Amino acid sequence: MNLDLLRPEICMALTALAAVGADLLFKRKAIVTAVCLAGIAAATGLTFSIMGNAPQIIANRLFSLDDYAIFFKFLFLGLAFIVIVASVDYVNRMKDFHGEFHALLITATLGAMLTASATDIISILLSVELTAISFYALVGFLKNGKTAESSIKYVLLGAINSAVLLYGFSMLFGFTGSTVLSGMERATAAIPSGGAAGGAGLLFGLMLVIAGFGFKIAAVPFHMWAPDVYEGAPTPVTLYLSTASKIAGFAVLTRILVTPFMQPVALARNWGIILAGIAALTMTTGNLLAIPQVNIKRLLSYSSIAQSGYMLVAVAALGMSSSNFLQARSSLLYFILAFAFAELAVFTAIVVMSRNKPADLISDYAGLARRSPLLGVAMTLGLLSLMGLPPLAGFMGKFYVFTQAAQHGLLWLVIIAVVNSVVSAYYYLRIIKTIWTDEPASEEPVSSSLGPRFALAFACLGIAVLGVAPAIITRFSEFGSHMFMP
Amino acid sequence: MTAGLNNYLVLSAVLFSIGLYGALSRKNAVVVLMCVEIMLNAANLSLVAFSRFVTPVALSGQTVAIFSITAAAAEVAVGLAVVIALYRQRGTVDVNDINLLKW
Numbered sequence: 212m213n214l215d216l217l218r219p220e221i222c223m224a225l226t227a228l229a230a231v232g233a234d235l236l237f238k239r240k241a242i243v244t245a246v247c248l249a250g251i252a253a254a255t256g257l258t259f260s261i262m263g264n265a266p267q268i269i270a271n272r273l274f275s276l277d278d279y280a281i282f283f284k285f286l287f288l289g290l291a292f293i294v295i296v297a298s299v300d301y302v303n304r305m306k307d308f309h310g311e312f313h314a315l316l317i318t319a320t321l322g323a324m325l326t327a328s329a330t331d332i333i334s335i336l337l338s339v340e341l342t343a344i345s346f347y348a349l350v351g352f353l354k355n356g357k358t359a360e361s362s363i364k365y366v367l368l369g370a371i372n373s374a375v376l377l378y379g380f381s382m383l384f385g386f387t388g389s390t391v392l393s394g395m396e397r398a399t400a401a402i403p404s405g406g407a408a409g410g411a412g413l414l415f416g417l418m419l420v421i422a423g424f425g426f427k428i429a430a431v432p433f434h435m436w437a438p439d440v441y442e443g444a445p446t447p448v449t450l451y452l453s454t455a456s457k458i459a460g461f462a463v464l465t466r467i468l469v470t471p472f473m474q475p476v477a478l479a480r481n482w483g484i485i486l487a488g489i490a491a492l493t494m495t496t497g498n499l500l501a502i503p504q505v506n507i508k509r510l511l512s513y514s515s516i517a518q519s520g521y522m523l524v525a526v527a528a529l530g531m532s533s534s535n536f537l538q539a540r541s542s543l544l545y546f547i548l549a550f551a552f553a554e555l556a557v558f559t560a561i562v563v564m565s566r567n568k569p570a571d572l573i574s575d576y577a578g579l580a581r582r583s584p585l586l587g588v589a590m591t592l593g594l595l596s597l598m599g600l601p602p603l604a605g606f607m608g609k610f611y612v613f614t615q616a617a618q619h620g621l622l623w624l625v626i627i628a629v630v631n632s633v634v635s636a637y638y639y640l641r642i643i644k645t646i647w648t649d650e651p652a653s654e655e656p657v658s659s660s661l662g663p664r665f666a667l668a669f670a671c672l673g674i675a676v677l678g679v680a681p682a683i684i685t686r687f688s689e690f691g692s693h694m695f696m697p
Numbered sequence: 698m699t700a701g702l703n704n705y706l707v708l709s710a711v712l713f714s715i716g717l718y719g720a721l722s723r724k725n726a727v728v729v730l731m732c733v734e735i736m737l738n739a740a741n742l743s744l745v746a747f748s749r750f751v752t753p754v755a756l757s758g759q760t761v762a763i764f765s766i767t768a769a770a771a772e773v774a775v776g777l778a779v780v781i782a783l784y785r786q787r788g789t790v791d792v793n794d795i796n797l798l799k800w
Contacts, residue, residue: 333764340768347775351782359779359786360795366776367729367792371720373772374736377765378713381740381758385706385747390757443797 216269216276218257219284220324226250227317234310240302247295247313251320255288272391273334274325282544283327283462290455290551291320297559297666298447300566300659305352305445312352316451319345323459327466332380332390335463339376339427342459343369346452350444361443368436372426379419386412395471402475410478417472417482420464421489427460428519429512431493438500441512446565449508450558453515454551461522461547469529469536476533483530487624490527494520494631501638507561507573510638514597517635518550524621524628525612531619539619542611545681549596549604552673556593559666560586563659573642578651586657587646589667596674598639599632604677611681705746712739726780726790730773737769 214221226247233246258281266277274280295316302309322341329335347369351362384390387398402410422433429437441449473479497517504510525543532539563586564570564579580587596605609632613625676683716735723729741762748758784790 332761336761336765337768340772344771344775347772347779351779354782354786356786357797359783360797362779363726363783363792363795366772366779367720367726367733370730370733370772370776371717371736373768374713374716374733374740377737377740378743380761381709381744381747384744384758384761385751388751390761 212270213267214270216261216267217274218261219254219288220321222250222254222257223317223321223324226254227314227321230314230317231310234313240306240309241299243310243313244295244299244302247317248292250317251288251292251295255285255292258284258288269328272393273331274328275330276328279462279466280328283458284324286458286548286551287320287323287327287455290451290458290555291316293555293559293666293669294447294451296662297450297555297562299662301445301447301562304566308352312349315345315349319349319451319455323455323462326459327462329463330392330466332384335467336373336377336380339459339463340373342456343373343427346448346456349448350440350452352448353445357443358445361440364436365440368426372423372433375419375426376423379416379421379423382412382416382419386416392467392471396474399472399474399478402478410475413472413478414481417468417478418485420467421482421485424460424464425489428457428464428522429516430489430519430523431496431516434493434496434516434519437516438509438512441515442506442509442571446508446558446562449512450554450562453512453558454554457515457519458547458551461526461543465526465529465540465543468526469540473530473533473536479530479533481530483527486523486530487527487621490520490523491624491627492520493517493523494628498631498634498638501635504638505573506571507576507642508571510573510642511557511561514635514638515554517631518597520631521609521612521628522546522550524616524624527624528612528616528619528621531621532615539615542608542615545677546608546612549608549674549677552670552677553593553596553605556589556667556670556674557597559663559670560590560593563657563663563667566659573645574649575652576642577645577649579646579657582651582653582655583657583659585664585667586659589671590646591643592671592674594639594643596678598636602675602678604674607678607681702746702750705750706743709739709743709746712736712742724791724793726783726792727777729792730776730780734769734773737765741765 229246229250230243233243261276262281266275268275302312305312319342322338322345325338326342329338347366350365351358383395387395389395389398425433494517497513497520501510501513504513522543525539525546528539529536596603599605599609613628617625713736716732716739719732720729723732744758744762780790
């Protein structure tokens with residue numbers, strides 16, 4: 212069974228319980244935060260202790276421990292740490308539910324970590340649900356009409372989505388005769404490359420699975436929930452939703468597609484082309500709909516949809532790459548890392564701004580650079596990185612992804628993506644202009660405690676390092692891409 | 698004459714479509730959740746049927762179905778809690794009235 216390889220996850224589960232317990236026992240709510248941060252730090256240490264080995268199977272092929280899983284475990288733990296640190300001021304707005312908020316954040320992280328290493332329909336389903344259910348509760352955390360509304364939209368659409376996902380999985384199971392990804396791979400390898408036997412059924416199942424995860428990653432046409440949920444949810448939850456939930460979706464989608472459905476080549480080409488079409492739609496819709504927005508969270512949700520489109524370009528390239536997929540996958544991992552840092556920088560600034568009262572309109576950020584240089588610089592760096600300006604992380608990510616796509620015969624998609632990047636510059640630069648040149652409504656400086664400042668500095672550092680010295684990180688994302696086991 | 702795999706698959710496809718139609722067309726949030734249950738059970742049915750006919754020895758499909766029933770129960774528990782929270786805020790569970798957020 213070697214369940215001991217799930218040490219980090221077990222540690223996170225205990226942390227979630229400890230957070231609720233600490234909330235009951237102690238009056239000082241800072242203790243809950245400290246317990247969570249300590250738990251995450253311990254889980255990170257435990258992840259270090261299990262890394263570096265050859266790929267291993269856990270619990271009779273329910274999970275596997277490979278470098279790909281470890282890459283995502285570190286990423287999710289880091290994200291959870293930064294989100295908790297960034298929202299130490301914000302959580303005072305919900306002081307009655309301090310423990311629950313943190314416990315749910317931890318369980319969402321736990322679900323995401325399990326998702327990244329799940330290799331069986333059962334474990335994929337349960338870990339995806341664990342993340343989703345934690346988020347359903349988190350999205351509705353502030354008691355006002357808006358969050359209740361975004362929460363119900365998320366729950367209803369999410370429930371429909373999990374039914375679609377399950378139906379897709381049942382098709383994959385039926386046409387391969389196995390619930391384990393490695394068993395599916397064996398079945399697809401046995402299909403003669405010219406024959407259509409099982410091909411149509413498999414493609415149907417894959418379409419449903421892509422639709423299911425397309426919802427998680429907010430790909431068009433399954434993106435309708437994202438703007439409403441991002442706008443209504445508490446801002447730290449929006450931050451976590453736009454990073455962890457989306458990245459977990461990409462992690463598991465990529466693991467399902469690569470390598471079990473890389474053969475026969477015709478099948479891989481088919482889903483590659485389908486994903487390329489979805490990517491083109493997603494980028495274009497996201498960028499065009501972001502332009503008229505006046506609410507910053509809504510604008511960023513459309514921007515985040517567009518970023519999903521760029522990530523899908525990399526996944527589509529995986530499908531077209533046949534057996535030579537390692538480079539394409541490490542380009543995806545690199546882009547994800549760059550995206551996570553940029554989202555952290557931008558959303559942490561919004562969390563700080565809305566710690567006392569909502570600051571959702573772009574006009575609330577007028578003259579921000581004068582009121583708080585740190586917030587202004589961090590937000591600018593984040594937005595420029597999302598836009599893909601050369602010395603920053605986002606540029607390297609896009610460069611890496613687009614090169615891979617062009618190499619694998621998706622030049623038309625790269626052209627669409629580059630045109631989209633240009634369009635996106637318009638709305639990103641509009642926010643930056645507001646931050647630096649507009650007159651602030653009040654000259655009052657924005658105060659923030661040490662936590663958010665640390666988060667902002669960390670995110671800025673990440674954006675700069677990833678952009679200026681990508682070699683350090685490419686090694687990390689290539690590490691995540693090697694030694695991959697279904 | 699006994700029912701074959703095709704019969705079960707057609708039944709499950711029909712159930713899934715009914716559920717999807719209901720989930721997209723119904724106004725009451727609770728009814729939408731019920732329609733989602735139909736969709737989930739359609740998927741469970743196809744899992745169990747595939748398991749019976751494709752891998753009669755291993756019970757893998759049945760196992761997935763049992764786990765998915767558990768997950769669906771958890772999902773509906775949270776879903777109903779959210780519906781109650783919404784009712785307290787707005788006094789309605791009609792999804793057509795949930796329109797504060799739109800672009």
